[in-house]
Amino acid sequence: MSADGNVITEVKERGLKFTISQEYMDKGVKLEQYNDNMNGYHEISLYYYSPSATKALDTVINMDPDKRTKEVSDEYTQKIWNTSRNIMEIVMLETKEYKKLVDSETSLDKITGYSPSEELGANDGYTYIISIPDLDNGDLNKDEIEEYKQCKEYMQTVKENLSFIPVELENTDTVIGDSMPTFKIKRNVLRPTAV
Structure with missing residues (x-):
């Protein structure tokens, strides 16, 4: 944490540096791990997790595994979903793809999945779109x-203090070895042996 009470987080995989007040993080603002959105575009989000969402999450995590059935997990997941809200969505696209989408009149809201959306800027061959979505209050209490x-x-x-840093995309290539390990069969059990 910096001297002014802010937490600075560099998300190299998205080429962004966030400055977020510890005060707001204590209120429930959380920077989510980077991911791909429903449209398959690289994204990163900030969420508001209410005390109700945090309580539901703690309850399901600490629940006896025998009681945590699929139905119970689904019920708590829905509670968490209904008591947390996306408060910032940033999508990054290769600038060439971004221009193609804009030229085909694809709305920025459609790209992010949220409204309203606007262009944030360009960095390292990528164009960024940001949304501070207009969402309902879900099941939040007063x-x-x-x-x-x-x-x-x-x-x-947060938007005004965002800054770009060099993009270091995560490596998603699958590395396949040159050869398969050898196996010996003994009493109907497969056991790998050292090569």
Whole structure:
């Protein structure tokens, strides 16, 4: 944490540096791990996790494994989903692909999956689109709705303090060895042996 109470996080895989106040992180603002969105574009998100969402997550994590059936897990997942909100979505596309989509009149909202969306800028051959989405309040209680609104408004400050850094995309190539290990069969059990 910096002297001014901010947490600075570099996400090299997305070419972005975030500056987020510890005060807002304590309110439930969380920078999610980078991923690909529903449209297959590289993204990173900030979420507001309400106290209700955090409590539901803690409950299901600490639940006796015998009681954590698929139905119970699904119920808690839905509770968490309904009591957390996406407050910032950033999508990055290769600039050539971005231009092709814009030329074909694909809306930025369609690319991010959220509205409103706007171009954030370009970095290292990529164009970035940002959304601070207009979402409903889900199942947030009165106090959580107020906190959610504060956190969402704070995203303007996060946006203003965003900076680009060199992109270091994650390596997703599968490395296949030159040869298969040898196996010996003994009593119907496969056991690898050293090569």
